Amino acid sequence: MLTNSDNDLAEALARHTALATGEKPDFAGGGAAVTARLKQLGLPVKGAGIKDGSGLDRRGRLTAGLLTALLATAGDPAHPELRPALTGLPVAGFTGTLTGRYTEGAAGVVRAKTGTLTGVNTLAGTVVDTSGRLLAFAFLANDTTDPTAAQSALDKAATALAACGCR
Incomplete structure (x- = not known):
């Protein structure tokens, strides 16, 4: 799903x-x-x-806080029943709705769910940064007028997280 x-x-x-x-x-x-x-x-x-x-x-x-909290909880060993919320996420550059995205930079290290309606573009998931740390993120853009530009901006934000080394 x-x-x-x-x-x-x-x-x-x-x-x-x-x-x-x-x-x-x-x-x-x-x-x-x-x-x-x-x-x-x-x-x-x-x-x-x-x-x-x-x-x-x-x-x-939905809120970014709810989405990131859900992702973090899904990764908590106390909630193995939620693990499919992480393992089911598309892998950047490889599977599902992210197959053709992140061909440079973050392929394989971003796992995320896209959300797209007219004027709304979102991306929520996890990324492994250059320090090997797993980060949860949620980016939500409302009142967008160019879905391609919005998607590109969300992808760039996730790619920046992958490159950060956030320790």
Whole structure:
């Protein structure tokens, strides 16, 4: 689902989450169930509004803080059930939605989920910097008018993290 950005599968997973938690298996129930699970994990949901599983609802909102906290929690040995949130991310220059990106500089060291709607471009994931340190990041751009330029800027930001040696 993450690797290929499968919106139908994302929605199905949200609805299964709704069923498993006693919510109605629809857009609202999936959003409520996912939000409840994020709260149970102690993640910062303030400012977020999950309206569906795919993120295609224009009323939906995520924050960089929530995304990076989720990535960090997925890497926590105390939460092995969340590990697929990391291992399912596309690998820059190799898999999924990042196959044709990062051909120079950060190929193989950036793993990230893209998010694209008209006027919105995002990239959230992990990167290994030159010190070998694993960093979580989330870049969100709103009111973009040139999706290609926005994507390029997000890619450059992730590449800069890969080059930093942040110790």
